Amino acid sequence: MKKLGILLVMFVSMTAFSQNKNAVASIEVDGVCNMCKERIEKACIKTKGVKSATWNVETHELKLFYDENKTDLKTIQQNIAAVGHDTHDIKATDEAYNSVHDCCRYREESVVDDHKND
Numbered sequence: 001m002k003k004l005g006i007l008l009v010m011f012v013s014m015t016a017f018s019q020n021k022n023a024v025a026s027i028e029v030d031g032v033c034n035m036c037k038e039r040i041e042k043a044c045i046k047t048k049g050v051k052s053a054t055w056n057v058e059t060h061e062l063k064l065f066y067d068e069n070k071t072d073l074k075t076i077q078q079n080i081a082a083v084g085h086d087t088h089d090i091k092a093t094d095e096a097y098n099s100v101h102d103c104c105r106y107r108e109e110s111v112v113d114d115h116k117n118d
Contacts (some may be wrong), residue, residue: 019068030086032115043083
């Protein structure tokens with residue numbers, strides 16, 4: 001009976017600390033156009049464990065489905081920043097930001113204004 005109790009405690013502990021294979025998250029990512037959309041989504045999908053990534057050009061909302069056993073939001077955001085896009089928590093380096101196409105320079109007001117007319 002004592003062994004059964006120990007096994008039950010171990011099982012409950014393992015399930016309490018297991019991570020979600022179908023985690024859902026939504027984060028804000030800066031960008032201005034469909035080229036940005038493609039770059040952001042591709043950076044996410046290349047991250048091991050990300051199942052789906054959809055970025056909305058107008059709202060800047062990135063919706064993610066991912067496996068928490070394989071990745072986490074910080075890693076995903078680091079990969080987004082590495083291709084030149086800022087998130088709420090991680091800012092792209094100047095080098096990464098400068099690597100994006102001129103029409104994707106979301107930190108420049110004139111570029112953002114140009115995309116409002118599209």
